Amino acid sequence: MILHEVETFDRIEMEALQLERLKKVVHTVYEKVPFYREQFEKNEVSPKSFQSLKDLSRLPFTTKEDLRIHYPFGLFAVDQSELVRVHASSGTSGKPTVVGYTEKDIDMWSEIVARAISIAGGKPGELLHNAYGYGLFTGGLGLHYGSERLGMTTVPVSGGNMSRQITLIEDFNPTVICGTPSYILSLAEKLEEQGKDPRSTSIKYGVFGAEPWSDKMRKTLEAKLDIKACDIYGLSEIIGPGVAMECHESQDGLHIAEDHFLVEVINPNTLEPLPPGQEGELVFTSLTKEAFPIIRYRTGDIASISYEPCECGRTTVKMSRVKGRVDDMLIIRGVNVFPSEVEHFLLTMKEISPHYQLHLKRKGSLDSVELQVEMSEKYFHEIGGNADDEKVFLLGKQIQELMKSSCLVSMDVKVHIPKSLPRSEGKAVRVVDLREVVKKDIRT
Ligand code: DLL
DSSP: OOOOGGGGOOHHHHHHHHHHHHHHHHHHHHHHOHHHHHHHHHTTOOGGGOOSGGGGGGSOOBOHHHHHHTTTTTTOSSOGGGOSEEEEEOOSSSSOEEEEEOHHHHHHHHHHHHHHHHHHTOOTTSEEEEOSOOSSSHHHHHHHHHHHHHTOEEEOOOSOOHHHHHHHHHHHOOSEEEEOHHHHHHHHHHHHHTTOOGGGSSOOEEEEESSOOOHHHHHHHHHHHTSEEEEEEEETTTTEEEEEEEOTTTOSSEEEOTTTEEEEEEOTTTOOBOOTTSOEEEEEEESSOSSSOOSSEEEEEEEOEEOOOOTTSOOSOEEOOOOEEGGGOEEETTEEEOHHHHHHHHTTOTTEEEEEEEEEEEETTEEEEEEEEEEOHHHHHHTTSOTTSHHHHHHHHHHHHHHHHHTOOOOEEEEEOTTOSOOOSSSOOOEEEOSSSOOSEEOO
């Protein structure tokens, strides 16, 4: 196991490093980004007055809306000629969110992703199969540069073309595979479909992320592929993948690269800070980025943090798995539920496959949620391949009861035949809004 010195700093050392870097970054944004200078002036804060990490709370949060307003390069702290790369995240409506990197930024990013892959079990000299999409999305190139930096032979497969993915895995013998959990699940199913045993490949470790996934989904993937699957977190606005990584030793929380990203957790409604252990919205400040430094960025992601020691020996603060995005939370008759919670309970049922979607619908003047699930091949076979069977009806009822007792929500359930729900090549689409008017508060 390679432990980087900074990953074992004690709290005093880490906070001293963070403060030194924070002082620099606040000066930079004040000098170079008019948006931030305005924020400092409005709040009567001077960069010189930064004497402790707590001083950061005197500055307001940065939001996705601020990024939109300053599209595409308005929040950058360097001239466009100094950028060596841009990435962008698609965004659900309108223009994408654009982020930029100097050569030094790419260097830092490669370093933290190299650390992340190593935290997950990757080793120099071995081979990494990278099935994250290449392009404007940060997943493909992010993992690619990190893998090369670690000294792994990197196979830049990107997403798509499952048969080719399988051939390359069989012929090249990778020990690490990277991709979204939903895509890797489809890949494992494709292997089964070809009459192969997904447990017999050379793969030992999975680096999965870019979308919320439950611990039950981890167990499913680990059992199907006979691997250790670890969670990688990140977002383009902060750098891309590698902001935090779960270690294969404990698989209990993700180590934040806090020498580069300062984390806070806030109550998304009151914006008050929350202590370790309490779930809230993650907020990050970049400490070392040149092109696109970002102060107190509200990620929209729900998680908690912990300073408890980890069995892997790292002392960096850990974040829990992301439960979901604030915007993905459904409120059904006053009960809050995230798709990942639905997934957690759904995957306890052997009769269904791990693919699902939540459809938001309108019944008359009322909103409702319909959970779309698929029978597993095995169960479908057991009931004689008849989708109209009474058993399918009862299975739907059983799932409905499970959702009511576990997630405390009533939802309609539609049981489909195997392989009928859409598969994604990147991030899985878990919530589909089929209502005419988009409303967050679903009351059935
Ligand atoms: O998804 C970066 C990434 C690539 C992370 C590859 C991990 C692996 P964006 O496209 O900007 O960047 O999307 C960021 O995806 O705010 C979360 O809502 C979600 N997300 C990312 N990683 C996880 C994860 C990349 N491990 C948004 N668990 C974030 C849950 C995640 N959600």
